[in-house]
Amino acid sequence: MVLDLMLIGLAIAADPLPLTAFVLVLSAPRGIWNGLVFLLAWLASFVAVLAAVLLTTGGEPPAPKSPPSTASLAVRLAIGVGLVWYAEHRHRSGHRSRRRPKPSGGMMTRFDRISLWTAAGLAPLLQPWGLAAAGAATVVHADLSHTASYVALAGYCLLATSSLLAMEIYATFAPDSARARLGQLRTWMQAHQDQALIGGSLLLGLYLVGRSIYQLTS
Template structure:
């Protein structure tokens, strides 16, 4: 479980669309406060998802090859196949493809006049609402399917879940702290980061989708056949 959560958490942390959106939130007037609200709402979603899963399982992992265990592995397999298909689709359609519209991870890139272009006028409440909207929900669902194996009778499971939430939010936390204590330097460097991500968004999305997809498929097949 720990290895799965580490890779899924990393994939969520570097997901290009949510990182770009958070950079734009920080660049608005009062961006530090809006960024903080964004992060709190982001974490609240993670805690809510984990709570639902753990309440469903009772904090006890299902027995191997039991229906719940098989269902969780099958869900991860389906998500992994979806990520692989999406990554291959984006790769084949290319930078100029008309089909670059969707994301199995739960986010869609917006046109300059759309959501991203209006972030300079958002309120604190809007920033809070954007956090769950911009989460890569496909990857979050993969994390939820993995958390089914958590055993709350061991302290290590609590630590693993805490580390997962922290890792998935690490990029946002780093940018928030940097902007808070070095606003001038952060403005320049985060602007460069935004430009780089927008320039390399296709390659980044394809890489994240393929790497996460391959990992989930291989792990779920191993669990289903062991």
């Protein structure tokens, strides 16, 4: 479970869509406060999903080969297949996605008027819910009678938030330097967004498919 959660958390942290949006949030007026609210809402979404799963299981992993255990593995398998399909579909339609307008110009103007409530609403909206669902299906196997499970869950939440948290801290303590560096980062992510989405989705999808099939058949 720990390895699966860490890989999923890493994939969430590297997702270019919320990263690009968060850079725009930080670049807007009152960006530090808006970024903080975005972060808190982002974490709250993760905690809410984990809490819902753990309340359902009672903090006890289902027995191997039981219907709940098989169902959670089937969900992860379906998500893995979906990620592989998405990577292939994105690759085939790459020429169309490259013609899409980048989040600049008019979007930057809209982000200049962003409020705290809007920042809070953007966080759950921009979360990669497919990956979050894979994490939730993995958390079904958490055993809260062991301290290691609490550490794994906390590590998963922090890892999934690590890239946003690093940018928030950087912008808070080095605002002048951060403004230029985050602008460069936004430009780079826009140029490499498709490659990151395709590569990340394909690798994690193949891992989830292989891991789920192995656990279902062993």
